Amino acid sequence: MPTFEIGEHDFLLDGEPRQVLSGALHYFRVHPDLWADRIRKARLMGLNTIETYVAWNFHAPERGVFDTTGPRDLGRFLDLVAAEGMHAIVRPGPYICAEWDNGGLPAWLFAEEGVGIRRHEPTYMAAVAEYYAALMPIVAPRQVADGGPVILVQVENEYGAYGDDKDYLRALVDLTREHGITVPLITCDQANDGMLERGGLPELHRTATFGSRSPERLATLRRHQPTGPLMCMEYWNGWFDSWGLPHHVAAPEANATDLDALLSTGASVNLYMFHGGTNLGLTNGANDKGWFLPITTSYDYDAPLAEHGAVTPKYHAMREALGRHAPVPEDLPAASPAGPVxxxxxxxxxPLSGLLPERLAGWDHLPTTDEMGQWSGFTVYRTRVEAEDRVLTVAEVRDRALVLHDGEVVGLLSRRDGVRSVPLPPRAGELTLVLENEGRVNYGPRLGEAKGLIGPARTATRELTGWQAGALPLxxxxxxxxxxxxxxxxxxxxxxxxxxxxxxxxxxxxxxxxxxxxxxxxxxxxxxxxxxxxxxxxxxxxxxxxxxxxxxxxxxxxxxxxxxxxxxxxxxxxxxxxxxxxx
The missing domain is CATH 2.60.120.260 (Galactose-binding domain-like)
Structure with missing residues (x-):
């Protein structure tokens, strides 16, 4: 029976030291017909392991649903990793961040009254238990002891940057073990003393996340992980992009030099990202540290393997660095063909008027989209205004709304730009707002906030309380x-x-x-x-x-x-x- 264990100094595969050389590849950001191609290219770069998050909300758009078909077929993805002769690390959260909508947490979860997110609270833990009961039977039979690829499973994600509820972490461990997960369990936190302390447990193996000064960061990790192998669970070799800001890049030579220094210590690594992929559909997250910044559709991440699967200069530089520490296949991926012009x-x-639903639900107040059970996409709000109203103002907009008066656009409400008011024509008419949820916050204290228009909504003369609202079907x-x-x-x-x-x-x-x-x-x-x-x-x-x-x-x-x-x-x-x- 194959084994994977944590030894005194190393990871041990069948009793022999194993330096884990992993690359992040999120199945939910890559078309399923391209999974095998991306996995193979990871092996050809010299990696021996694929790491993936599991996005809970990708599988569970509604409570009681757990979809594993098509692009959600995690089992098939892990089987393809195994077919390529590689191992796998699974990071199921339940929170993943990942610049993904709501950090992977289902928006419906936050609609539960009294729910306590990312802590040991009964309503939240009951939902997590349902999630694990659906997910872990996919992972458990694919563990290394059963001939599968899975060698590590992570508990939560960078929890030390959020909380310090040890009972919560232990409850996640218990749930994971109850569903037959026997491989070593790990945590990951930034290479920061406070975060490593808050985010871990003595019985769990700690790993760190960082993107430079590897020997120094590993020394910080060693203070909190006195024995066992050192591992950078997220070696940030690039960065994500936000709308309206420049495209982030990192020099391939600098990445490769620092990776070489990391591997020279004997530590293991997971490149974040090996291949970023795409935030297809409406899956992108957003950051809000005082300024709301939605993540771009592209999640290229300046990774070694580009968004469209092409080998980059960073791929070659990192392949050379990996080759100094482990055998690298002789073959290289073929060049990607140019796109048709x-x-x-x-x-x-x-016209937009032809898309708007005729019938909407009535409300006696300005509802959030979460009140409607509208977790993403576009929402239509409708009411009547009088000539003397002259202006519309809302307490907050999450995130962007076109304002139409009798079908004509008269303004825009924008969270990013701080615009909460628009002038109205001095005549009575129908007021329609078409609101776009630009992505739920994936990191920080605004995680899980409701979307939509946040009341009250006022005009120059009164509060608007009679509304019709509903989804714009697309x-x-x-x-x-x-x-x-x-x-x-x-x-x-x-x-x-x-x-x-x-x-x-x-x-x-x-x-x-x-x-x-x-x-x-x-x-x-x-x-x-x-x-x-x-x-x-x-x-x-x-x-x-x-x-x-x-x-x-x-x-x-x-x-x-x-x-x-x-x-x-x-x-x-x-x-x-x-x-x-x-x-």
Missing amino acids: LEVALDRQV DAEDLVSHLAGAVAVDPEAPVPGPVLRAGSFVSLAGRDHFLRLDGFTKGLVWVNGTLLGRYSAAGPTRTLYVPGPVVRVQNELVVLELHAASTGTARFVEAPDLGPVDV
Whole structure:
């Protein structure tokens, strides 16, 4: 029976010292048809292990649901890791951060009255118990002792940066063990004395997270982990991007030099990220440290393997560093082909008015989207205003809302820009707000906050209390219905929005594409019914990645432009452009 244990100085695989050389690869950020390709490229770089978080909310959009189909098939992903001859580290949270919507915690969880997040509180722990009961039977039979790839399972995630409830950590350990997890359990925290103390338990093996000065950081970890192997569970070899800020990069040579220093100590490592992937759909998180910053659709992370699976200079530099400490395969991945270059005429149109639901639920107050059970996406609010009202102001907007008076856009409420008030025309009419949830906060004290419009809502003369509200349906089936009423338009003319635009194109099936929307302002993009994610002229990202498995010979591109565009023509280009660099 294979074994994986924590020894006096090393990890032990079948009793022999094992330096874990791991790379982070989140199955939920990669098209499932590309999992095997990304895993193989990790092995060819010299890694022997794949690490993945598990995003609870990705599997459980509603309570009582645990979806493991298609892109959510964690079991298949782990089996592919095993098929490549590699091991796996599973980090199930329940909180993961990961720049992922709500840090992986389901939004419905926060709607439970009295729930105590990330602490030993009965309502929260009951939900976690349900989650573990659904998840761990996928992981348990794939442990190394049963011939599977899983060698380590993590308890919580950087908990020392959030809390210090030891009873909570012990309850998670008990739940994990009750479901047959026998491999060593670990914690990870930043290489900080206070965080390492708060986030760990004597009975759990501690690891650290950092991105530079490895010997110094490992010395800090050693103070809290006096025996056993040292491990950097997140070696930050890049960083994530936020809308409106530069694209982050880290010098490959500096990364490789520091990685070499880390491995020279005998420590193990997990590269965060080996391959970042994409925040497909509406899955991106956000940070708020006094300034609300949604994460971009691209999660390229300046990783060794680019968002579209291409080998980078950092891949080669890190491969060389790894080769000084362990055997590296002779083969290298083939170069990624260029994307097809073509233009798409978005020559069919449905105005925003054609998307809005006619019937909405009535409310005697301004409701949050969480009160409606609307956990993501777009929400419509509607009420009546009088000529003397003259202005709309709300206590807070989470996160961005177009304000329409009798169907005409008259303003914008924006959390990021601090805009909570808009002037209204001096006439009576119907007031409609179309609100976008731009991503739930994934880190810090605002984790789990409600979304939507936060009341009271006032005008110059009164408080607005009579509202209608509900979801703006934008699923693939809804798009088909919306576009059934589309009218032909000139694709070369400027586009007055907000509007849904669509166009057809012929291309190479299965080939990666890179979409540019120069001249467009902000919105969403679908290819063949798959929601790729958000785009924004604020940058830094200037292209959207279209995974090859999404592309057919005959294709349809749909764009929801929330403002306006200088042209109705979209372009596919041969390579990604992640924007100006932070230097």
